Amino acid sequence: MSRQANRGTESKKMSSELFTLTYGALVTQLCKDYENDEDVNKQLDKMGYNIGVRLIEDFLARSNVGKCHDFRETADVIAKVAFKMYLGITPSITNWSPAGDEFSLIMENNPLVDFVELPDSHSSLIYSNLLCGVLRGALEMVQMAVEAKFVQDALKGDGVTEIRMRFIRRIEDNLPVGEE
Amino acid sequence: MVDPVVFELLHTEMVAELWAHDSDLDPGPGGQKTSLLVLEGMGFRVGQALGERLPREMLAFREELDVLKFLCKDLWGAVFQKQMDSLRTNHQGTYVLQDSSFPLLVRMGSGLQYLEEAPKFLAFTCGLLRGTLSTLGIKSLVTASVAALPACKFQVVIQRS
Numbered sequence: 001m002s003r004q005a006n007r008g009t010e011s012k013k014m015s016s017e018l019f020t021l022t023y024g025a026l027v028t029q030l031c032k033d034y035e036n037d038e039d040v041n042k043q044l045d046k047m048g049y050n051i052g053v054r055l056i057e058d059f060l061a062r063s064n065v066g067k068c069h070d071f072r073e074t075a076d077v078i079a080k081v082a083f084k085m086y087l088g089i090t091p092s093i094t095n096w097s098p099a100g101d102e103f104s105l106i107m108e109n110n111p112l113v114d115f116v117e118l119p120d121s122h123s124s125l126i127y128s129n130l131l132c133g134v135l136r137g138a139l140e141m142v143q144m145a146v147e148a149k150f151v152q153d154a155l156k157g158d159g160v161t162e163i164r165m166r167f168i169r170r171i172e173d174n175l176p177v178g179e180e
Numbered sequence: 181m182v183d184p185v186v187f188e189l190l191h192t193e194m195v196a197e198l199w200a201h202d203s204d205l206d207p208g209p210g211g212q213k214t215s216l217l218v219l220e221g222m223g224f225r226v227g228q229a230l231g232e233r234l235p236r237e238m239l240a241f242r243e244e245l246d247v248l249k250f251l252c253k254d255l256w257g258a259v260f261q262k263q264m265d266s267l268r269t270n271h272q273g274t275y276v277l278q279d280s281s282f283p284l285l286v287r288m289g290s291g292l293q294y295l296e297e298a299p300k301f302l303a304f305t306c307g308l309l310r311g312t313l314s315t316l317g318i319k320s321l322v323t324a325s326v327a328a329l330p331a332c333k334f335q336v337v338i339q340r341s
Contacts, residue, residue: 010234010254011257011258013181014230014234014259015187015258015261017229022187023190025225026222029222043197047193047197055185055189058185085183086182
């Protein structure tokens with residue numbers, strides 16, 4: 001492999017590692033700043049929300065994706081376009097509810113948790129909770145109120161990492177749903 | 181591969197969160213100083229870890245100046261998708277790295293308007309540089325200054341024992 005090609009790959013790897021390491025440093029700091037895991041989880045969700053609200057603009061500008069007509073289309077866009085673009089992974093979509101208002105995103109690997117082990121003292125910590133906030137914030141900006149939560153976590157010994165997404169309602173007139 | 185914009189947004193949110201938290205605990209200059217130290221410390225640990233993960237072939241540096249060039253070219257390229265605009269040195273252990281359009285400041289607009297806010301957005305990166313240098317065997321003090329957004333200078337002073 002030429003030295004140049006090596007440098008390119010190295011650069012991409014460093015860029016991904018930078019994010020993963022920074023996220024780890026953030027979670028560590030939050031665990032110091034807040035007394036219990038629940039509060040850390042809330043902060044991660046809130047920060048994720050704030051990021052999601054901005055990320056959606058970047059996404060809409062770069063992805064050329066049109067308006068989604070239903071939740072199924074939304075699911076496809078989230079998994080196959082957004083996750084791919086931002087995290088370099090494509091989760092699979094499974095477990096649709098009969099009403100079509102809930103589905104699961106299954107991540108075989110999660111870039112946020114490379115090199116991470118959860119100590120026993122933080123068994124209630126939802127390490128990647130930022131992602132749930134990002135999904136919630138981003139979708140709110142396209143008029144969808146959703147709930148996102150982790151139901152399986154590889155970091156806690158589960159086989160895969162699973163985020164359950166639930167459609168709550170359509171948002172009319174750009175009124176915000178939740179607090180920031 | 182994680183898209184660079186994700187790091188940028190995470191960084192912005194981190195600065196906001198730590199700032200708010202430390203200001204709540206200590207509304208005066210003490211709280212602000214804590215936030216800057218915390219951010220710098222986080223950057224330091226990330227820089228160290230990044231440095232540890234670099235392949236050995238990439239690190240065949242003959243001298244100190246080569247390490248600084250590496251930071252300006254390779255580290256900056258990987259982290260900010262651009263190279264540092266200039267590197268100057270007095271050849272006595274002080275280096276000034278200049279970025280005319282630092283990505284973490286670009287979101288804040290340009291000119292003199294948010295000058296006061298700028299240090300918050302530079303602390304992590306100062307730590308990052310210091311941490312990477314540390315893993316490469318160089319002890320340093322890294323500070324940053326902004327004359328007008330989004331241009332900034334990082335000053336690296338090598339600490340010799």
